[in-house]
Amino acid sequence: MSDRLAVRKTYKLYLGGAFPRSESGRTYEVHDTRGHFLANAAWASRKDGRDAVVAARSAFGKWSGATAYNRGQVLYRVAEVMEGRAAQFTEEVAAGEGLSTAKARAAVDAAIDRWVWYAGWTDKLAAVLGSTNPVAGPYFGFSVPEPTGVVAVLAPQRSSLLGLVSVLAPVLAAGNTAVVVTSKERPLPAITLGEVLATSDVPGGVVNLLTGDAAEIGPWLAEHADVDAIDLAGAPAPLAMELERSAAGTIKRVLRTPAEEPDWTADPGLSRLRPFLETKSVWHPIGV
Template identity: 75%
Template sequence: MPDRKATERKAPARVAVAKTYKLFIGGKFPRSESGRSYPVTGAGGEFLANAAHASRKDLRDAVVAARTAFPGWSGATAYNRGQVLYRVAELMEGRREQFVAEVAASEGLPARAAQATVDTAIDRWVWYAGWTDKIATVLGAANPVAGPYFSFSVPEPTGVVGVLAPRRSSLLGLVSVLAPVLATGCTAVVVSSAERPLPAITLSEVLATSDVPAGVVNLLTGRAAELGPWLAAHGDVNALDPTGADPADRAELARAAAGTVKRVLRVPDEEPDWTRRPDVARLRRYLEVKTVWHPMGG
């Protein structure tokens, strides 16, 4: 009879099954219509997974989903939006260890630094969730006028926002640019960091299992240089955050956006320090102010 222990010793090592992540569009996880994917590697060059390589058609589908979701999300009460966003933070907390592992692998951070980054990202999401029902009070106004009228200035969401996510800060930077979009009542089409997409993909899985309505956030993995011009020129996108674009490409993105009178955020050439305290000014970028006049009396 064969030696059982010898047979066990000779058993081949298990072959790991590489995961291919999909896109997140309209609350679902479709493959790219192009069928393309690309390998994602860690900071040390090790293979981590495969990610879908989004195409122009995928981007158009994402914009349609964001536009469809906009009336419901912008029409929800500010309190309700805050509760929905806070639920996202709760789910992020539940997957904290996965986020830590992915941030550490993607950015080459030691464990303690990755933990601090993830904790700051979750805290930042909570910070913006708390602003949803304060925006109208802080950024709106009852205007003094000379005459028998009331005049009110009311902030309203801009619409669909295209976001080219930061390239280096895979989670904290992404949360810092995405959370204020959602807090103001806008919907988003996000192109994640091509080199470090895994934390963004995990965030999309969190969003899919949260109370955020389908289409409010749509996340594409791919190249900002390829998808950015189409996002900038799309007539149904109302604002563009070009943070993740190469500084040399931003002028061309602004020219493409001018054709549809799109708001383009001004961003520094160098990626900012995302650990710094967030600023209410980022909320203002996604708001339009509507002024209403009404006569006094009957």
């Protein structure tokens, strides 16, 4: 061990491709599972939430309009860059979730592999979820899956990295942009993930990561007219019901959360892709 004094990181938000502090100026203390101080995290406000929605909406056209091949490569790049910082993620996950180094490393590995799994989906969704429609008339009928738009994601509270990646990656793979409220008690891996995203060719604004309280920001996102869908993964039951009710006001697509936080190592299938995809059916004329 050298006696060099470590340079500690200031954890800020990841918003519109930049790393600002909360506009509110608020921070809160983050501790490990034994109560030792780890860092001060930015405590995002509802205004930060609204700014994040603007950033996500601005980024939607470019991200949803990118070719599926391009999106796949960008998501794969996220896995590549994460792999290089696996040790840092392992340390943060171990401290934040109270895991042994080996278990934390396994969670990090699973998170990286999850990006790889979703990177491979981008150019297969149209084939698997789309169709040609043999309509009874002189039309070439076909249906294509398209991204829903801006998705608000309340990330899981317990699984700070694997859980986060498991809910975020499908939103991106489907071509949506995201406003994420991270785990409140365990926000640090999310901001490190933001650094990975910022250096992986993910365009600014496609992912916005807000550290703070889902109960504080969630209601504003649930009723925001420019948010198209909400994933309630990290909302406890009473809050989840309130948010679902509030999301009804603008007919948002709502991905409900099970009573218990699921086992994020399980094969996700299409369960987190379908809710954030629309189907467009097209009738193209046939004739000479």
